[in-house]
Amino acid sequence: MSDQAIVPDRQQQLPIYAKAHISSAIRFLRQGLPRTGIDNDQARLVIGFYCLATLDILDALESASSESEKEGWRSWIWAQQIRGIWGSGFRGSPGAATNQPASSEYDPPFLIMTYAALLSLAILRDPLTQLDREGLRKYLKISQREDGSFKLFPTSEEYDLRMTYCAFSICSMLDDWSSINIPSAVTFIQSCRTYEGGYGQEPNNEAHGGSTYCALASLHLVPPSSNYAGSSALLTPAQHAQTTRWLLHCQDASETGGGFAGRTNKVQDACYCFWCGASLDILGMAQVVNADANASFLLECQFRFGGIRKDRVSNPDPYHTYLALASLNILSKDTTNPPFEEALDPLWNARASTQLWLKQRLHATPATAAPA
């Protein structure tokens, strides 16, 4: 019995409206978001990342933008690198810029923005020579709290698994884990695990698809050579089974389903198709997922004139657009005719060539061979 027959009315899957998504991403990069996106103004950098990553995954960056445009974007991103008392990192936009000394309390670097900046620059093939590595190391060190978690910015009250993932990703990109305390970070990750089998954003929170991805990716990014005593970072067989189970049951099995929900008893949403789908891939269980049903749902979330929605009715946005494509990519990579040029690495959330670029520019002994 083929999986396609499971959802009988969806014999023909919709195509990916690649051209529309490309022009939508380019439009946002060139003109910004409409007024309805005002509340994202402080987060411009990460919105830009989702647009760039969309172009990257669709293999369209070269053709859709000029060299001078790319240079402009690279410069804009570098203009958000700020140095100060907390080391160096990136902020989300110049919206908080002041005449005061750089990276004051008003204008700190953000961990999520720093992560997005590095990936964006790699997608744009920036030589990364302007990166203040020393400052970045200092910033990472300062960002970590005693309980092992990482703060959104140095004076922030927010510290959850999203920041842990960003910190671990940055260390992976730099191939330098010297500025963080891995064992305490791992302890924090494990303290976010719930009896459902997933991981909440913080201890005591319900299991959530996004933070489950952050937890699993972080645990698997820890370099095996890292010299810390104590139990392995990875899951026990029982935990592995339990997490797999929770993730798989997040997939909506109704007639109009196929997508993944983000928490127990919530509704399907395109972004969780990535958070949960990629999590299953990290656990080595992607082949157990009903990828066809997932794809059917996501393709129906597309807006014909560009962008992908979280469901079939809301407005599309860059975040859901990229993550929907990423989910399609991850869950189709082992099929005979994957619709994407290159597979995404589920831990780095970047395509292989972008990952290679980062390694070549930032690792001490860069990988010269093609990635495995």
Add this chain to the structure above:
Amino acid sequence: HGIKRTKVDAAAIAARREKEKEKLRAYLESEKEILDLKEANEWSEAALQLTEQFLNTNPEHYTIWNYRRDIFTKLVFVSWTPEDAYQRLVLDLRFTTSALKRYPKVYWIWNHRRWCLENTPSGPGTEPDSKGEEGIDGWEMAVWSQEVLLVEKMLSLDERNFHAWDYRRYILSHCPPSLRRSDADELAYTTRRIEKNHSNFSAWHQRSLVYTSLWKEDPSQRAPALDQEFELVKNALWMAPDDQSGWLYHRWLVGSGDDVTILEKEIGVIEELLEVEPESRWTLDTLVYYKRLLMKHRSEQGKRQLVEECRRSLETLCRIDPMRRRRYEDIGKRILEAYSYNVAYNIQGATL
């Protein structure tokens, strides 16, 4: 006729675009005005007003929240009377209440409330201190008790808003001691929410947190509580066997399956339910899971029996829940492999 309509539409579109542009212009102008004031170290009530208007439009502008708090720190708490400062904080709490109604998931708003609570000055009223002199926590008591009410209101509007649940946990652990809820009270609260709606997973989750901390403090409480909880969740499972919340809670109660009495009893309870609902996905799925746990307590023959039962259940599951067919096939394979390995090497209690 057609031409006129097109003209009107074009004019309407142009008018809308102009309006949008104007709104954007006004927004950017307002942002600049406020940031310029901040630059100039202007700590004034007028500036406070401006930030309030702005934050109503864009509550995600963290810099302007910061500026607002700085005005409090550098003006209100310094130059105003404690009474006036308190009243101003109360106004801020009211302001964030209406902001939260429109933006219930914006971190900055929740954070600002926390900040207001933590910076409430001491004020007259309530309990006299040990010397019999007038109490000094009247204002704190007022704001904190308001918070408990507010967060419960938020939760009745959206029972799954984890920001609100988080905030509730924060309130209950940081409020003045006389306002703290006992664990019994908290359990009663979750019972009410669960009775109102069995699929309120967040309420079940909160319940598990209360018990976890209770049992950590006093492990002897666990056994009697379990009896009661199994009864409670059994009701939920019978009323709504298709709802995942009760099943997950049940699994949590059963735990690792080391207590074979509990395991056998609960398998019995669930098999009863299965007789009434033979094609219930959660029921079958849970049974397979518990029977796998039971295998470690069984002899060779008992194991064989359980393997066969699981195989049949998994077959049904493949049919009624085809979305996860491959998962059930995978489980079936693993059970068989572990069982064969068991038999071949005569190993007791191997993990399946």
